[in-house]
Amino acid sequence: MAEHRIILFRGMNTGGVRAPVAEQRAMAAEMGLGNPRTLVASGNLVVESDAPTTDLEGAVEQAMEARFGLKIAAMVRTPEQWRALMKTNPFPDEAKADPSRLLMMVMKDGIAEGAVEALRGFAVDGEKVEAAGCALWLWHPEGIGQSKMADKAQPRLTGMGTARNWNTVRKLAEMTEAGDR
Structure with missing residues (x-):
């Protein structure tokens, strides 16, 4: 069973860096991440995944660049780390x-x-x-x-x-x- 992962994006919806939350959830689902949910429009995404946090960080950063054209840092933490x-x-x-x-x-x-x-x-x-x-x-x-x-x-x-x-x-x-x- 997949575990939760908290994904934080740096600088989301500030200084012209925009990615609508519905599109962030869609991107996560397309990546195979389960039950994507967002919290406010400032770069907070919770998903279900078995991927190690550092692997997921890289995959999410690549997906953000491919989908939105954004080079944006992602920080991923497990609930235990959080x-x-x-x-x-x-x-x-x-x-x-x-x-x-x-x-x-x-x-x-x-x-x-x-x-x-x-x-x-x-x-x-x-x-x-x-x-x-x-x-x-x-x-x-x-x-x-x-x-x-x-x-x-x-x-x-x-x-x-x-x-x-x-x-x-x-x-x-x-x-x-x-x-x-």
């Missing part, structure tokens, strides 16, 4: 207080050396950043809209990754538990 990441949250009080302002940045190949220290140099108004569980955790108490730290959290500084707020992180976990939500 829950393990969630448990490393260094900001549980902040997550409870305002989950939309806590971001978990899932990294493709690890965190770049010096990323945490560099991001801390841009932090203002109580912003915080920590590395835990192969993810960067960013707290933006005033929101990310005007945050210089959020703006600088780009691959050239952090390594390749994509961030989701704590609400989305929890909903993706729920999708892997509920099956057909």
